[in-house]
Amino acid sequence: MKEITYRDAIREAIQEEMERDETVFIMGEDVGVYGNIFGITKGFIEKFGKERVRDTPLSETAILGCAVGAAMTGLRPIAEIMYVDFTGVCFDQIINQAAKMRFMSGGKIKVPLVIRTNGMGAGFQAAAQHSQCLEALFMHIPGIKVVLPSTPYDAKGLLKTSIRDDDPVIYLEHKLLYFTKGLIPEEEYTIPLGIADIKRIGDDITVIATQAMIHKVLKVAETFAKKGIEIEVIDPRTLYPLDVRTILDSVKKTGKVLIVTEECKFGGSGAEIAAIIAEKAFNHLKAPIGRIGAPNIPVPFSPPLEEFYIPSERKIEETIQNILKHSN
Amino acid sequence: MVSLIPKKLLLKMYTTMLRIRSFETKVAELFAEGKIPGLYHLSIGQEAIPAGACLALEKGDYLVSHHRGHGHMIGVGLQMSKMFAELFGRETGYNRGRGGSMHLADFDRNILGANGIVGAGIAIANGSGLSAKLRKTKQITICFFGDGASQEGSFHEGLNLAAIWKLPVIFLCENNQYAFSYPSRLGCPVGVATRAMAYGIPGMKVDGNDPVAVYGVVKKAANRARKGEGPTLIEAITYRWRGHWEGDPDQHEEIYRPRQEINEWLKKDPILRFREKLLRLGILTETIDKRIKKNIETEVEKSVKWAESSPYPDPKEMDKDVFATMRVILE
Ligand SMILES: Cc1ncc(C[n+]2csc(CCOP(=O)(O)OP(=O)(O)O)c2C)c(N)n1
Ligand SMILES: [Mg+2]
Numbered sequence: 001m002k003e004i005t006y007r008d009a010i011r012e013a014i015q016e017e018m019e020r021d022e023t024v025f026i027m028g029e030d031v032g033v034y035g036n037i038f039g040i041t042k043g044f045i046e047k048f049g050k051e052r053v054r055d056t057p058l059s060e061t062a063i064l065g066c067a068v069g070a071a072m073t074g075l076r077p078i079a080e081i082m083y084v085d086f087t088g089v090c091f092d093q094i095i096n097q098a099a100k101m102r103f104m105s106g107g108k109i110k111v112p113l114v115i116r117t118n119g120m121g122a123g124f125q126a127a128a129q130h131s132q133c134l135e136a137l138f139m140h141i142p143g144i145k146v147v148l149p150s151t152p153y154d155a156k157g158l159l160k161t162s163i164r165d166d167d168p169v170i171y172l173e174h175k176l177l178y179f180t181k182g183l184i185p186e187e188e189y190t191i192p193l194g195i196a197d198i199k200r201i202g203d204d205i206t207v208i209a210t211q212a213m214i215h216k217v218l219k220v221a222e223t224f225a226k227k228g229i230e231i232e233v234i235d236p237r238t239l240y241p242l243d244v245r246t247i248l249d250s251v252k253k254t255g256k257v258l259i260v261t262e263e264c265k266f267g268g269s270g271a272e273i274a275a276i277i278a279e280k281a282f283n284h285l286k287a288p289i290g291r292i293g294a295p296n297i298p299v300p301f302s303p304p305l306e307e308f309y310i311p312s313e314r315k316i317e318e319t320i321q322n323i324l325k326h327s328n
Numbered sequence: 329m330v331s332l333i334p335k336k337l338l339l340k341m342y343t344t345m346l347r348i349r350s351f352e353t354k355v356a357e358l359f360a361e362g363k364i365p366g367l368y369h370l371s372i373g374q375e376a377i378p379a380g381a382c383l384a385l386e387k388g389d390y391l392v393s394h395h396r397g398h399g400h401m402i403g404v405g406l407q408m409s410k411m412f413a414e415l416f417g418r419e420t421g422y423n424r425g426r427g428g429s430m431h432l433a434d435f436d437r438n439i440l441g442a443n444g445i446v447g448a449g450i451a452i453a454n455g456s457g458l459s460a461k462l463r464k465t466k467q468i469t470i471c472f473f474g475d476g477a478s479q480e481g482s483f484h485e486g487l488n489l490a491a492i493w494k495l496p497v498i499f500l501c502e503n504n505q506y507a508f509s510y511p512s513r514l515g516c517p518v519g520v521a522t523r524a525m526a527y528g529i530p531g532m533k534v535d536g537n538d539p540v541a542v543y544g545v546v547k548k549a550a551n552r553a554r555k556g557e558g559p560t561l562i563e564a565i566t567y568r569w570r571g572h573w574e575g576d577p578d579q580h581e582e583i584y585r586p587r588q589e590i591n592e593w594l595k596k597d598p599i600l601r602f603r604e605k606l607l608r609l610g611i612l613t614e615t616i617d618k619r620i621k622k623n624i625e626t627e628v629e630k631s632v633k634w635a636e637s638s639p640y641p642d643p644k645e646m647d648k649d650v651f652a653t654m655r656v657i658l659e
Contacts, residue, residue: 033584034509057479057515058446058507086445089480125365125417127428129444265659295658297650302417302425303365308643308658 002186007178009152010116011040013159014078016188018048021076024163027054028063028080028116037082038118038178060086064093064115068168071113072101076163083119084172085129098168099143110166114159120148120174121212121262122310128298131306133263135210138170139239139272145169145193146239150214152182154237157191165193174211194241198250202230205320206250208273209260210235213311217260220316229324239269247273248281255286256323260316265293287326290319329540335611341383341539342606343620345375345599348399350624351408354632355398355415355429359574363636364415366428369396373569376598377502378403380542381470381564384550390438390456390469392449395430396502396568397442400472406434408627412635420638426649438467446507447480449473450499454486457495457559468496468553470546476507478520487561491527496553498546499561502536504568509584521563529559536564537598567593 004012018024025048026041032055035042044053056063060081067079081087087094094115101111122131139146147162147169149155155173162169199214200221209217214235221231232250236243251257257277259270274289292311300306330338352370359368371378374396382403385391393400401411406422414421415429422434433441440456443449453471460467477483478501490497501520505512516523524531530552534545542564549560569590571579578584606612647655 029507030509037508055510055514057510058476059479059481061481089445089447089482124367125428126367127430127444128426129430130367295646296656297646297658298426300426300646301366301423301428301431302641304417304640305425305643305646308646 001183003181004152004184005178006149006152006155006180006182007038007040009156009184010159010173013156013163014041015044015047017160017163018052023074024076024078025052025054026078026080027056027067029056029058029082031055031080036080036118060090061093064090065097067113067115068093068097068101068111071111071168072109076112078114078116078163081115081117083130084117084134085119085132087117087134094138094144094170095141099141102167103143111168112166113168114162115168115170116173117170118173118175120172121176122299122306123176123212125301125303125306127301131299133261135172135239136263136268139269143168145241146172147193147237148172148174148211148239149237150174150177150211150235152180153184154191154197154235156184157189158193158237161190161193164190169193176212180215191237193238194243196234196236196243196246198232198246199235200231200233202232203254204229204231205256205258205323206232206234206247206254207258207260207320208234208236208247210269211262213260213262216311216313216316220313220320223317224320231320236273242273244276244280247277251277251281252284255284255328256326257285258290258292258316258319258323260292260311262311263293264296265291266296268293286328287323290323292316292319329544330605330609333540333543337383338540338606338611341379341543342602342612343624344379344383344403345539345602346620347408347624347627348375348378348402349599350628351402351411352398354628356570356574358415358632365417366415366430368429368574369572370570370574371396371399371568373593373598374502374504374536374566375399376539376602377500377536377542377564377566378472380539381472381500381546384543384546385468385470388438388465388467390440390453390460390467392440392453392456392469392471393442394446394449394473394477395442395444396474397432397472398429401432401434401439401442404437404439406432406437406439407631409631409634412631413638416635416638417640418635418638419641420635425641447473447477447482450477450480450486451482453497453499454490454495457490457497458493460496466554468498468550470498470500472500472502474507475501475503475505475512475516475520476510477501478523479507479515487523487527487529487559490559491529494556494558496556497559498549498553499559500546501561501563502566503563504566506568506572506585508572509578511584519563521561524561529561531561531563533563533565536566537596537601539598539602566598567596569594
């Protein structure tokens with residue numbers, strides 16, 4: 001095993017896949033000479049040349065449309081959209097083109113495309129147009145897979161699989177996680193899409209969380225463990241396909257569940273997970289399903305406002321406490 | 329050209345340029361010290377454009393800006409104190425701490441805002457243009473954006489719409505040679521102004537480091553717009569002195585901008601050039617120059633002090649700001 005940052009795990013995944021498969025190439029704003037705003041593709045031009053590491057103009061629709069067309073004709077593009085917020089500019093190419101091509105062709109064509117975005121999430125005082133968590137928008141669209149890793153290990157394994165996948169994948173990177181560290185194997189590995197990871201085993205309550213929230217939940221779980229309360233922490237890692245089985249198995253075991261996501265709670269991915277649990281495991285529940293997310297407002301700039309906006313460890317702790325009050 | 333412009337206005341142009349530079353120099357300092365949060369795109373080196381363009385506008389005209397917008401705000405007379413307060417995230421800021429640098433706006437003055445999405449403002453400017461046209465006012469809209477924005481679909485759709493509807497809009501592209509790391513010579517090799525031809529509107533290229541030249545073309549475009557003759561595209565050639573944003577490593581080590589290129593452009597400092605011209609013409613004296621600079625220094629100091637001592641907004645009050653007609657639940 002070796003220690004690596006989330007950023008470098010992503011970098012390794014792209015590099016290894018580009019070395020393995022000549023049809024893989026990357027394009028986007030500032031990915032070439034600059035090597036990406038977080039340094040993910042630094043040195044790639046020297047390694048792979050300008051044909052396969054393509055700096056584009058500021059033209060998101062052109063980037064994604066071009067990627068869709070290239071994917072339909074035998075290549076495996078990785079298209080980078082700097083911040084997830086900017087997918088607003090090229091939404092058509094995601095929701096009407098990439099996602100629907102295969103089905104509309106009667107299953108005759110495949111679109112092996114990865115859309116990577118750098119900038120999910122708040123916490124940088126980057127304000128309303130540079131801080132959103134938009135996973136729910138994408139998981140609502142049939143035909144696109146949604147990946148959102150929380151650790152370096154997951155980031156690398158899932159990205160390699162996404163690149164090899166024959167369907168369009170949107171791979172959402174959280175900007176607060178780039179410089180977090182974790183262990184990964186020295187040797188090659190991949191992680192299948194649609195398999196959740198149990199980040200911590202416990203019997204008292206199930207907490208399902210994604211991306212930056214996983215780390216907050218794990219901290220909170222630590223403090224509960226000292227009091228003899230064991231929290232099971234589940235990271236779905238991919239929202240579509242969603243590992244319903246792992247989630248339900250855990251809920252059946254603990255009977256209590258909290259879902260924590262950074263996105264706006266209203267209409268969020270947590271709502272879908274809660275609905276599935278209510279539908280499929282209602283009789284196992286010993287308490288109402290808990291749900292934490294951001295309020296239904298645009299991400300504010302000012303530090304005290306943003307701090308209020310992002311779900312806090314305190315709130316997670318209090319909510320868990322309240323759920324645990326329900327008798328078994 | 330200079331001789332046609334009243335002395336007072338020339339001095340105001342000069343002062344505006346100095347105020348923009350002082351404001352942004354302070355922003356860089358405060359950011360480096362960790363005193364203001366957020367993302368900062370500074371326009372140091374490009375001051376002649378807002379100084380020339382904004383002074384060619386009339387009161388009540390609309391202004392649409394982009395992420396590199398401090399200069400435009402100062403150009404049309406926003407107060408430094410409330411701008412700083414916004415950057416400090418305070419309730420007294422122009423956006424009450426909700427927006428920060430990339431979203432500065434002053435709706436009391438028809439300043440429709442900076443924008444975090446490149447190219448978005450170009451389309452919005454058509455809306456204020458259409459609005460003024462339908463309401464039969466004589467207001468025009470000036471829309472500032474970068475060379476990078478001219479590569480977005482919104483530019484091409486926006487200019488086409490403005491052209492066919494003859495909207496009273498001035499599209500002013502500040503070609504500072506780069507869109508982040510991407511050189512404009514690669515992104516728009518024909519030049520931005522040339523593209524006007526495709527939409528059948530006038531396209532003008534101007535020295536963006538000369539405030540008087542900018543003033544001249546904007547005045548001309550404004551007259552055309554006010555007469556109902558439609559939009560104009562202006563490309564002002566300039567250079568961004570600092571990194572794309574504060575913290576861009578290219579500021580200190582060569583990544584995408586050759587150092588020699590930066591040095592060549594530093595020699596074309598729009599402020600020094602204009603200062604020399606005004607001194608030569610006897611419009612400015614060393615004494616007046618010192619006084620102007622002293623005043624600005626005091627203004628910056630006072631503004632920062634006021635901003636820093638202003639209160640933070642109350643998070644519980646955010647529920648009122650999402651919709652005009654209802655509150656949201658802040659759970
Ligand atoms: C739609 C969109 N794409 C990308 C970005 C990221 N970004 C912000 S500014 C910028 C470069 C803009 O270049 P230009 O329009 O020339 O303006 P300049 O920064 O040079 O003033 C980029 C790539 C963004 N904010 N919005
Ligand atoms: Mg530019």
